[in-house]
Amino acid sequence: MAEEQKNSAPQTEQELSELLRLRREKLAALQEAGEDPFQQTRFAWDATSRQIKENFDAMEGQSVKVAGRLMSKRGMGKVSFCDLQDRDGRIQLYARQDEMDEAVYKKFKKFDIGDIVGVDGEVFRTQRGEMSVRAKDITLLSKSLLPLPEKFHGLQDKELRYRQRYVDLIMNPEVKRNFIIRSQFIKHVRNFMDARGYMEVETPVLNTISGGATAKPFITHHNTLDLDMYMRIATELPLKRLIVGGLDRVYEIGRIFRNEGMDPKHNPEFTTIELYQAYADFNDMMDLFEDLLSSAAKEILGTYELEWQGEKLDLTPGWPRLTMAEAVKQYVGIDFMAIDSDAEAVAAAKAHGVELPETADKTWGNALYECFDQKVEEKLIQPTFITMHPVDVSPLAKRSPKDPRLTERFELFVCRSEMGNAFSELNDPIDQKGRFQKQVELRDKGDDEAGMMDEDYITALEYGLPPTGGLGIGIDRCVMMLTNSDSIRDVILFPTMKPL
Structure with missing residues (x-):
């Protein structure tokens, strides 16, 4: 034969x-x-x-x-x-x-x-x-x-493409294109940051505590020290220590690990860039993020207009900026700024079919956030900045001087997906310790995504952190948008897979 x-x-x-x-x-x-x-x-x-x-x-x-x-x-x-x-x-x-x-x-x-x-x-x-x-x-x-x-892409078992990426790359030119665009985007990010005087640094992947985000960590063990350690869920706290030390503009592109569910938007390990700039605030971070993402589309794709998840998007600079309360009022019909009490806020949320998680305190801030999370996020298609998050869900962000219930924080949403998160960084060590303590209490109640007390970070703040703007961007989601990919697995060369 x-x-x-x-x-x-x-x-x-x-x-x-x-x-x-x-x-x-x-x-x-x-x-x-x-x-x-x-x-x-x-x-x-x-x-x-x-x-x-x-x-x-x-x-x-x-x-x-x-x-x-x-x-x-x-x-x-x-x-x-x-x-x-x-x-x-x-x-x-x-x-x-x-x-x-x-x-x-x-x-x-x-x-x-x-x-x-x-x-x-x-x-x-x-x-x-x-x-x-x-x-x-x-x-x-x-x-x-x-x-x-x-026709490898025509196989019924799509997961085989991810398990045998080497064959996927051989047979499908569009797959190779995705990863070429990913490489180009990361190169663009580095050039963009370097041109603005930022210094690229590296911080530990293994830490003795979990901090910098609300997420469940992976736990491992160091045999020599006989010590449990945590794979990082964010690079935030080490980078802000560097701002304290006088490195006024720093960024890190690196892998993050979160022991959470897997779906088209989430993989247990993923890539972010976090950046911090002394003497800046969250408004500066909004300007920078808009410039970074729009210029990437223009440079890599040659246009501000693209399609993602069946939606036509326009990344031309000048993106809308709404406070979270404004967005909830516009899309849900609740005016949280006219509500004073926790009980009234929780009742208003419940009347619109919004229930607070069992581990969450029944507060005005948590009610506002859950209304946004459950009712508004799914409606945000064009690039939109959502600002002024409640203190209850923002343990590392600076309080608004106009309303202590809120923080100077924003998230960017595109096509129902969060693309990045930023703060005017909290630099008051007394306030920060109190918020850490609140996280510890939530953890004691069973919330394994809550943060831990980081005494060394408090010590760093006591030496003095200048007013600082910080921004974290999901590299994978940005690449999903630039490549019109429906799943994060399509832009990670070797996504996490359950063993056969």
Whole structure:
């Protein structure tokens, strides 16, 4: 049985077994002849498919060396056509027996789809007008022992794409594009921050306490110290210590770990950028965030207009800014600024079908926040800043001088998704210790997402934290938006998966 030379997946277990046997026999024959492809060490390619296509007029007739994976083979008589896929895309190969060494051509005829080859040839255009490389010599650089699927993206089990990302990347150009855009976005972020005088730093992933966010941490154990440690749920508190130390503008791009549920917007490990600027406030952070995200879209996609989750978005700067109370009044109909008591606020929320979590105190601030979270967030499509969050849900943000129930905090929402969170940072050590204590009390009541007391951070604040603006941005969600991806798994190369 000869293996078919076209991009088709085996239909049965028996066919797959036969293909695997044939490929291994081919490998064994090569090794016995002293031509083991796995002994090849390098191939000095000098052109890619994109370079050839974009510069064809100048390169036509020139000798080139290209390398990549065979994705199809047609012909196989005295003339063969193949599609070679490299890092930039695909280019057609034209191989003719009377234009190559006969022994090389015979070996080439036995190559399989998926094999990785190096080609020495000449740039030309076929009679049908297709830009191609006329092969003079073809070297087998690595043997593919498993057949490629015909349409990997068409498999019913979508999770297989995430488990075998290497095959997903081979078969689906749009998947590779997602991760190219991700890389471009992170590069844009770094350039943007560096140009504004920020210093990139690194802070610990393992900590003796969990802090900086409201989230359930992963717990591990350090054997030498015989000490439980927490994988970081945020980079906030170490970065603000650096502001205390005089590094006035700092940022960190890094992995965050939260022991929480998994859904299209959440993965247990994800990437954020957190940045802090001395002598700034949350208004400065809003300006910076709007500039960062809109300029990224313009630079990477060439437009402020894009589509995400079936919605047409416009990232042209000048995004709406609403207080949380204004948003709840507009979308729910409750005017929390006209309510004075906790009981009245909780009752108003309940009348609109909003229940407070059992672990939450029945306060004005928690009622306002739950009304927003349960009734408003889902309605925010175009980029919108929601500001002035209640103190009850903002343990690290500075109180508003106009209303001590509120904080100088904002979140940016796009297409029903929170993209980032920012504060005018709380720098009063006495107030901060009281809020930490409140978090400890919630933790004692069973809220395992509540924060812990961080005595060293209080000590740092007692030395003096200047007025500071801070901002945390979800890198993955920004990339989801820029790539029109529905799931966070589509923008993380190796998302967390349950073992088979």
